[in-house]
Every structure is written in C-alpha cells, then in structure tokens.
Amino acid sequence: xxxxxxxxKKRYLWAFLIGSLIFLIIFGLSYSLxxxxxxxxxxxxxxxxxxxxxxxxxxSIFDQGVCSKExxxxxxxxLRFQGxxxxxxxxxxxxxxxxxxxxxxxxxxxxxxxxEFTNLLNEQCNLGKKTILFFYSNEKKDLDRSEQxxxxxxxxxxxNENIIIYSFDINLESDLIEKLKIKHQIEESPTLIINEKTKxxxxxxxxxxxxxxx
Amino acid sequence: MGFIQIIIYISIYIGLxxxxxxxxxxxxxxxxxxxxxxxxxxxxITVIIPAYNEEESIARTIESITKSDYPKNKYEVLxxxxxxxxxxxxxxxxYESKFLKVFHKKNGGKASALNYGIKRCKGEFxxxxxxxxxxxxxxxxxxxxxxKDPDVMSVTPAMLIHKPKSILQRVQHVExxxxxxxxxxxxxxNAVYITPGAFxxxxxxxxxxxxxxxxxxxxxxxxxxxxxxxxxxxIENCPEAAVYTIAPSKFKPLLIQRRRWYYGLIKNLWKxxxxxxxxxxxxxxxxxxxxxxxxxxxxxxxxxxxxxTIFNVRxxxxxxxxxxxNFSSILxxxxxxxxxxxxxxxxxxxxxxxxxxxxxLGFYIRFAAQKVGKSSGLxxxxxxxxxxxxxxxxxxxxVSVIYLIFSRSIKWK
Numbered sequence: 001x002x003x004x005x006x007x008x009k010k011r012y013l014w015a016f017l018i019g020s021l022i023f024l025i026i027f028g029l030s031y032s033l034x035x036x037x038x039x040x041x042x043x044x045x046x047x048x049x050x051x052x053x054x055x056x057x058x059x060s061i062f063d064q065g066v067c068s069k070e071x072x073x074x075x076x077x078x079l080r081f082q083g084x085x086x087x088x089x090x091x092x093x094x095x096x097x098x099x100x101x102x103x104x105x106x107x108x109x110x111x112x113x114x115x116e117f118t119n120l121l122n123e124q125c126n127l128g129k130k131t132i133l134f135f136y137s138n139e140k141k142d143l144d145r146s147e148q149x150x151x152x153x154x155x156x157x158x159x160n161e162n163i164i165i166y167s168f169d170i171n172l173e174s175d176l177i178e179k180l181k182i183k184h185q186i187e188e189s190p191t192l193i194i195n196e197k198t199k200x201x202x203x204x205x206x207x208x209x210x211x212x213x214x
Numbered sequence: 215m216g217f218i219q220i221i222i223y224i225s226i227y228i229g230l231x232x233x234x235x236x237x238x239x240x241x242x243x244x245x246x247x248x249x250x251x252x253x254x255x256x257x258x259i260t261v262i263i264p265a266y267n268e269e270e271s272i273a274r275t276i277e278s279i280t281k282s283d284y285p286k287n288k289y290e291v292l293x294x295x296x297x298x299x300x301x302x303x304x305x306x307x308x309y310e311s312k313f314l315k316v317f318h319k320k321n322g323g324k325a326s327a328l329n330y331g332i333k334r335c336k337g338e339f340x341x342x343x344x345x346x347x348x349x350x351x352x353x354x355x356x357x358x359x360x361x362k363d364p365d366v367m368s369v370t371p372a373m374l375i376h377k378p379k380s381i382l383q384r385v386q387h388v389e390x391x392x393x394x395x396x397x398x399x400x401x402x403x404n405a406v407y408i409t410p411g412a413f414x415x416x417x418x419x420x421x422x423x424x425x426x427x428x429x430x431x432x433x434x435x436x437x438x439x440x441x442x443x444x445x446x447x448x449i450e451n452c453p454e455a456a457v458y459t460i461a462p463s464k465f466k467p468l469l470i471q472r473r474r475w476y477y478g479l480i481k482n483l484w485k486x487x488x489x490x491x492x493x494x495x496x497x498x499x500x501x502x503x504x505x506x507x508x509x510x511x512x513x514x515x516x517x518x519x520x521x522x523t524i525f526n527v528r529x530x531x532x533x534x535x536x537x538x539x540n541f542s543s544i545l546x547x548x549x550x551x552x553x554x555x556x557x558x559x560x561x562x563x564x565x566x567x568x569x570x571x572x573x574x575l576g577f578y579i580r581f582a583a584q585k586v587g588k589s590s591g592l593x594x595x596x597x598x599x600x601x602x603x604x605x606x607x608x609x610x611x612x613v614s615v616i617y618l619i620f621s622r623s624i625k626w627k
Contacts, residue, residue: 004404004446004495011238012500018238019231026570030563037557084554092561148533155537205536 034092041085041103048078049110052117067125072117076164079114082107083167095138105174111166112176118164130160130195130213134167135181137189145202149190156209163213218518225511226567232504233574236399239496243402250359259289259358259415260337264327266296268345269305271460276309278348284355286313292331293345297321302345324411325427325434332426337418342435344412346460348376353455357415360450367447368439369415370397370406372586376458381598382468384591385606386461388599394453394585395578401451405497407443407489408479411435413457420447433478437485443497444486453585469610476614509611516608572600 006012052075086107089100121127134153136146153165168177170189180186184193192200198212251257261279265272272293279291291314295303306316319330328342339361341354349371357369372394378387400406409416414435424445427434442449462468483489483502491498559565579596583589 004493004497006492006495006499007239007403008242011235011242015231015235015238018234019227022230022234022570023227026566027563030561030566033557033561037561085557088554088558091558148536151533152536206538 034089037085038089038093038099038103041082041089044078044082044085045103045106045110048075048082049106049113051075051078052110052113056117056120067121067127072121072127075114075117079110080165082110090138101172104169104172108168108172108174108176111168112180114164115166128162130163132156132163132165132209133180133184133193133196134165135170135184135186135189135191135193136167137170139171139189142189146190149192149203152203152206152209153192156206156213159206160210160213218515221511221514221518222564225508225515226564228504228507228511229571230567232500232508233571235500236396239402240395240399243399246402248360249362251362253355255362256285256288256355256358257338257361258336259284259339259341259354260331260335260418261289261291261341261343261354262328262331262335263291263293263343263345264296264324264331265293265298265302265306265345266321266324266327267298267300267302269298269300269302271346272302272305273309275343275345275347276306276314279343279354280309280314281351282349282354283351284358289313289354290315290336292317292335294319294327294331296324296327323429323434325429325431328434329426329429332418332421335418339415340418340421341413341415342411344459347412348458349413350456353413353452353457354415356455357452360452361415361417363448363450365448366450367417367420367442368406368409368449370401370409370449370451371413371455371457372397372453372582373410373412374456374458374586374589375461378461378591378595380463381602382465382606383461383463384595384598385602386468387589387591388579388595389603390461391582391589392575392578394582397451398453398581400501401449403496403501404448405443405495405501406449406451407436407440407497407502409435409439409442409449410457410459412459414439431478431482432474433482436475436478437482440482440486440489443494444489453581456586469613472610473614473617476611477617480614480618512604512608513611513615516605516612519605519608 051071055071055075086100086103089097089103093100115131115133118127118129118131122129132153134149136150137143138146150167157163157165168180170177170181170186184191184199188201190202192203192209194200194209194212200208200212203209263272263275263279268275276291276293282289293306293309293314293316295306295316295318297318297320303316303318310316315334317330317334319327332340339358341357343349353371357371360366360369373390375383375387375390378384397406411434416438420442424441428437428441431437439449462471483506488494489498490502579592589595
C-alpha cells in the first residue's frame with residue numbers, strides 16, 4: 001500500500017486563481033462588447049435626430065421639398081435599427097440600467113420627432129404611411145403579453161411596407177410618455193393606437209391589428 | 215439573472231478551475247522522470263481474450279495481437295469462448311498454436327471468462343482484451359514498460375474508435391480522442407478510475423492477492439480499477455499505445471452500452487465510497503467529486519433544456535397560429551437581422567465560455583495527435599461532437615439514473 005496525499009496544495013490555489021481570472025476576463029469581454037454597442041447606439045441616435053432636424057428645418061426655413069423618399073426611408077430604417085439595439089441592450093445590461101433608460105428616453109424623443117415628421121410628409125407629400133403607436137410594459141405581469149404583441153407587430157411590419165411602428169415603454173419616467181398616455185387614454189399594456197384613431201388592447205393575432213389598417 | 219443561469223455559470227466556473235488544475239498537473243507531470251523496463255527486461259505476459267458471439271471480429275482481433283512486436287517467446291494468448299452460440303469458437307480454433315490457446319466454457323459472463331483465463335495463465339502480467347478490439351504493433355511493449363514501478367498494478371492504453379462511419383461513431387471518435395489527455399492527467403495525479411475493458415494490463419500478483427474479476431458486476435473492468443485505487447495502488451496510462459475498438463453505430467446499442475457503464479460507475483463508486491475524501495489524495499479530493507458534479511450539472515441542464523424546449527415549441531406553435539402560419543413574414547433574414555443575431559451571440563458570456571472550452575478541446579486533440587498520430591475525418595466529426603455530445607451525455611445519464619432509482623437490473627450479455 002502506498003500513502004497518497006494530494007500532490008500539491010499550491011497547484012489547487014493556482015488552478016483556483018487561473019480559473020477565476022479566465023472567468024472574470026470572459027465576463028469583462030462580454031460586458032465590453034455590450035458597452036461598445038451602447039456607444040454605437042448613442043452615436044446613431046445623435047445622427048438620426050440630427051438628420052430629422054436638418055430635413056425639417058430645410059422645409060420650414062428654406063422651403064425645400066421634404067418629399068425625398070430616399071432620405072425618409074433611411075431615417076426610418078435607422079430608427080428601427082436603434083429600437084432593435086436598445087432592445088438588445090436591455091437584455092444585456094438589464095431593463096433597469098440607468099444608461100439604457102437614458103437612451104430609451106432619447107429614443108422616445110426621436111420617435112416622436114419622426115412621428116411628427118411622418119404626419120407632415122403624409123400631409124404634404126401624400127405619402128400614405130400608416131402608423132401604429134405601441135404602448136408596452138416591461139413590468140413582470142405585462143411582459144409576456146407585451147413581447148407577444150411585439151412579435152405580432154414584427155410580422156405586420158414585414159407584411160405591410162407602408163407601416164411605421166413607434167414603441168413606447170409606459171413605465172419610462174418621462175413627461176412626454178405621461179402626456180402621450182393621457183392623450184390616448186392608455187391605462188394598460190399592451191395597447192396599440194392605429195393611425196391615431198383606433199385603440200386596440202392586447203391583440204391575439206394579426207387579424208386583430210390588420211383589420212384596422214385598411 | 216435567473217436560477218438556471220446561475221447554475222450554468224457555477225458549472226462553467228467549476229469547469230474552468232478543473233481544466234486549469236488538470237493542465238497544471240499535466241505540465242508538472244511532464245517534468246517527472248519515470249523508470250521503464252528496458253527491452254532486455256521485458257517479462258512474460260498473457261493476453262486473455264474473452265469472447266461471446268464475436269464471429270465477425272474475433273479473427274481480426276487475434277491477428278492484431280499476433281502481429282505485436284512483443285517478443286514472441288515472451289507472451290501467450292488465451293482465447294476463452296464464453297459459451298458462444300455462433301462460430302466464434304471454430305474461428306478461434308483455426309489460430310490455435312503453441313502460444314495461442316483456445317478454451318471453451320459454459321456461458322457465465324465476461325468476468326467469469328477472464329477469471330477462467332487468469333487461472334490458466336503463465337504470464338507475470340495480464341492483458342485483458344475484448345474480442346472486438348485491435349491493437350497497434352507497439353502497444354503491448356509500450357504499456358508493459360510502466361510496470362517497472364512495483365506500485366503500478368494496471369496500465370491503460372489510448373482507446374480509439376476503429377474507422378468511425380455513422381454519426382454516433384463520429385461523435386464517439388472525438389470523445390475518445392479528448393479522453394486521451396484527461397486519462398494521462400488522471401494518471402499524473404494517480405487518479406485513473408477507469409481501466410478500459412477493451413484492453414488493459416494488470417500485474418498478476420494483484421489478482422493472486424486480492425482475487426479476480428467480480429463475477430456478476432456489470433462493469434467488472436471498472437470495479438477492478440476502483441478496487442486497485444481503493445487498495446492504494448497506482449494505475450498508469452500510456453497515451454502512445456493506440457488500441458482500437460468498434461463503437462456502437464446506432465442509437466439503441468450505444469444507449470445500452472452507456473447505461474451499463476454509467477449505472478456500473480455509480481454502483482461501484484458506492485461500493486467503494488471510501489475513495490472519496492482526503493485519504494485518497496487528488497482522486498478522492500478533486501477528480502472524483504468534480505466528475506460527479508459535472509454529471510449532476512449535465513443531468514440538471516438536460517432536464518431543464520428538455521422542459522424549456524417543450525414550452526418553446528408550444529409558444530412557437532401558438533405564435534405561428536396567431537400569424538396564420540405566414541412563414542415568409544417570419545423568416546425575413548436581412549443585414550440587420552444578421553447583425554443583431556451576431557451581437558446577441560457574441561456578447562453572451564456562455565457563448566464566449568463555450569468558445570474558450572472549444573480552444574481547450576483543440577489543445578486536447580493536438581495532444582492526441584502527438585501521441586497516436588493525426589486522425590482523419592475530424593473536420594466532420596468535431597462539429598458533430600459539439601452539436602450532439604452534450605445532449606447525448608445528459609440523456610445517457612438521465613436514463614442511467616432512472617434505471618438506478620427504479621433498481622432495474624442491467625446485464626453485460
């Protein structure tokens with residue numbers, strides 16, 4: 001029989017240190033990538049808001065034509081992309097992360113700016129864009145329903161080229177959101193305001209939404 | 215962070231510490247100098263091949279062992295036909311010679327066949343060899359040299375899969391290759407607790423002193439290795455000694471094999487539960503507890519994934535129904551979709567950890583290539599392994615645990 005103590009206690013300590021270090025480095029790397037993405041959305045928000053302002057000022061001060069479809073489509077696409085990034089950042093950094101909340105507030109402002117611009121284009125250029133204001137909530141009791149409605153809206157967006165969807169978190173601490181809620185009498189989520197006329201609460205399928213679009 | 219995420223991160227953390235420990239142990243062992251038998255000191259050995267209905271492979275097995283570069287006057291081969299009902303005995307008889315003897319006995323299981331051979335052998339060292347296993351010419355000589363150390367009671371080879379063809383064989387091919395590094399590391403820690411039944415070497419005096427194989431034990435090879443550890447001796451590993459076995463190619467035979475192994479592992483660890491603890495050095499303090507913890511996490515995660523998949527499928531079906539099964543609207547893959555998917559993928563810490571583990575596994579494969587030569591088919595086999603092994607491993611363990619809980623009996627053959 002042979003005695004068998006552990007070969008080296010030091011090795012255990014080293015393994016613990018190396019393992020912990022790798023664990024922290026990988027977490028740090030993941031967090032850094034999310035932070036880079038956060039910076040990217042910040043820059044993109046500034047660019048989009050700048051573009052909307054520029055286009056609107058062009059029209060109001062210099063009476064330039066705003067009916068350039070190309071510019072509008074680009075802004076709309078950027079806006080939608082920003083929404084996706086913020087959605088992902090919520091998943092990565094948390095729905096209550098202060099930086100994400102700040103970006104969401106800014107996003108809300110740009111959305112409203114864009115919404116107003118869309119209405120202007122509809123009037124001036126007969127653009128014929130349909131709008132849906134989507135009031136959702138990240139509160140636990142409403143989260144599943146809100147996410148399901150969000151998925152339905154994704155499908156609606158892909159089926160209808162002429163639709164622009166604006167999403168608003170009803171729990172965001174923002175005066176503008178509060179005013180919007182009062183204006184459209186939003187009390188619960190998920191609620192949709194279609195073409196500023198029809199209110200739909202918790203749609204179950206695409207028909208519940210599409211029947212109000214035509 | 216949800217409960218399941220915490221569990222996953224704990225398992226990843228333990229995995230990282232374990233990998234670090236194993237690599238450090240391997241590096242430390244590489245500096246050690248071992249004493250080996252010189253060619254002139256090679257002892258007389260016996261190879262015992264128990265066979266039950268192995269007419270398809272027995273000839274090739276015998277041929278592979280007779281081609282060994284071990285001095286012909288220093289080994290004998292005993293084929294023990296364990297009451298086969300096919301042509302195994304007749305085929306084996308064709309090879310009978312001065313140094314290859316064929317015995318026939320009533321069917322009693324592999325352990326009884328091995329014990330039958332041990333009673334009749336002349337060798338100072340014994341190789342147990344399955345009748346569907348093939349060895350490299352140099353393997354026996356390479357393995358026997360480790361017995362120069364009198365505390366070494368067993369030596370294990372580098373187990374590999376013979377010509378993997380089916381998907382499941384390809385998955386096992388990578389699994390076996392990865393096992394080479396761990397087996398060597400466990401040997402460095404004197405913590406090998408599995409001696410492959412397919413081909414392993416033993417010191418005859420161990421059988422004389424502590425008895426032969428445990429007849430009735432469904433994993434008699436495992437029982438033997440844990441018994442060696444329990445009694446405080448060494449099990450070495452020779453990663454250069456390539457030995458090939460035919461792996462199950464279909465799902466059911468593979469499940470039956472794994473169920474037998476895992477069920478046997480739990481039973482035998484319970485039988486020798488004293489090996490857990492500080493008295494048994496790195497084996498009892500780290501290697502065995504970490505192995506059991508890994509199994510626990512694998513079972514936990516597979517059950518969780520199974521339940522989650524059911525719920526996901528249900529909610530996807532409900533969603534598809536709500537959009538009138540309009541697939542073209544759902545599958546709209548564009549630049550933004552791909553960009554977002556990549557972002558979510560590469561910022562997920564679990565994905566980064568998996569990528570890291572893949573790099574480590576690459577290192578294990580490289581180790582295997584250095585020891586037994588490059589393996590063909592890895593370009594196909596590696597992705598299959600990464601896709602399927604974790605699920606299969608968890609599934610095999612879940613089935614084995616269920617069998618254990620309900621105490622269903624499992625037989626060797």
